[in-house]
């Protein structure tokens with residue numbers, strides 16, 4: 034199935050070419066991190082459809098995954 | 108011993124007072140709010156002779172501990188009618204501290220036709236000067252002229268045409284280490300208060316002054332070393348903020364579905380990538396700007412930058428997330444150069460960027476200019492330079508005033524101050540802060556975005572109710588204390604995640620003054636400040652009914668999460684320190 038994946042800030046170099054990734058049914062954000070070879074210690078926040086649902090939630094077709102390092106501002 | 112400079116703007120008398128009695132041991136927001144509580148009638152008209160403008164450096168300002176050079180500016184707010192503390196960077200605060208001045212109080216008021224004055228302060232005292240050439244000038248030209256006269260090493264606090272004409276959205280601007288007046292005490296219309304006192308600028312020269320010494324040098328040195336480590340080692344203060352500035356937030360707040368778009372109609376902006384921190388840094392690098400700068404010496408975080416136009420000419424600095432949002436997704440403008448120009452205009456006119464962005468949204472709601480039209484927004488703001496331009500006068504008076512002038516009913520304000528860059532429906536902790544802080548809608552007063560979105564200092568669901576009142580209350584207390592020290596609020600990212608951070612701050616304060624200040628005392632300091640502020644507001648006539656967000660947040664669902672605002676004002680009283 035197709036998942037929309039965006040990596041931000043210092044992680045943008047890991048972005049999949051067209052912003053989408055093909056994964057197997059039952060895949061989780063953790064699988065996506067591995068597939069893109071993103072070092073776990075550089076990842077602070079993973080959003081699925083804009084919510085902080087953790088790295089182990091099972092994804093559905095066309096889910097939107099956002100991957101971030103530690104971020105602050107204001 | 109640290110002193111207060113009391114300046115009568117009518118008879119031009121300046122007196123020095125010791126910090127004793129009610130003011131003993133206070134600094135920053137602790138001092139500004141105490142002076143306003145004690146000396147300003149809560150029901151006075153904010154532009155009358157009864158109001159006072161108070162400027163104070165922090166308890167640790169002037170020391171070499173990192174990020175301690177911030178300044179508090181207080182008074183009864185012309186915009187909100189509440190008490191106000193607005194916090195600013197720039198070089199002014201450290202020079203004040205070097206002269207051993209903890210605070211300046213501007214009081215009384217000259218005759219209506221009096222000319223604007225400049226107050227010059229150095230080691231020999233303070234004097235009023237009339238410099239007719241700078242009257243009516245934007246802050247960039249005015250400060251350039253003042254640097255010419257007083258030398259490049261002075262620090263400048265200055266208002267623009269908006270403040271001179273007592274517009275309610277006006278800011279007070281401060282020069283940064285490069286001499287640009289791009290740092291602002293933005294919120295609450297304090298520029299109008301300074302304008303009402305007929306003070307165009309305060310110039311401070313600390314040359315030749317002998318800075319006050321810290322009481323226990325060894326202990327201070329050790330604590331300051333640990334403090335710098337704490338800031339540099341944390342990924343946000345050590346890496347994220349320096350690399351991308353505060354606009355690093357655009358993408359994550361957009362992903363989280365809480366980036367207010369088209370005057371709070373949507374939580375996502377389809378062109379967010381065009382106005383992101385990543386994009387800003389790309390432009391800065393292409394155009395030979397500077398991606399990381401500090402707003403004062405001794406800042407190790409350096410979230411500021413120099414942003415240049417296409418030709419490589421300096422356009423603006425201190426170009427922050429809030430500003431990019433206010434003129435960007437809030438107005439559907441995605442052209443970064445237009446947004447940068449709007450930031451520059453606000454700094455030059457002396458206007459709060461947040462308040463002005465939401466004001467332009469009211470003009471767009473009313474059909475005065477089209478949504479998304481950056482050039483039209485630029486042309487609109489330029490009208491504020493002309494004191495006789497009626498449209499400029501309306502826009503310069505802020506969101507609430509402009510909405511009333513044009514019959515707009517979608518008005519994102521609390522206590523007449525506009526909401527900043529997070530939709531409260533999908534970031535409920537900061538929504539509680541907007542509703543309950545004594546300042547009117549203000550994110551800095553209790554920045555629960557940390558726990559709601561960024562997972563710093565905890566993890567609290569931004570869409571639900573649980574935990575959001577408590578987190579807002581705790582943050583409001585902690586922030587008030589931070590604002591008393593002179594620390595930049597961004598240290599909080601590291602403090603919230605580091606076990607010995609509060610102890611280290613307490614050690615710094617103890618060693619600075621030779622007292623025994625503990626981590627518990629930090630919380631007590633915050634509570635005392637909030638008590639002064641809430642009691643002032645109560646006496647000014649603010650009630651439970653004022654502690655709520657506008658109706659449309661309660662009635663309308665915010666996409667994409669389809670959430671409404673669901674806290675009652677009664678529930679939220681628990682977020683307030685009891686008076």
Ligand code: SF4
Pocket residue numbers: 174196400401402403406407408409410411595596597
């Ligand atoms: S982090 Fe930014 S706002 Fe804070 S002191 Fe440094 S430059 Fe100023």
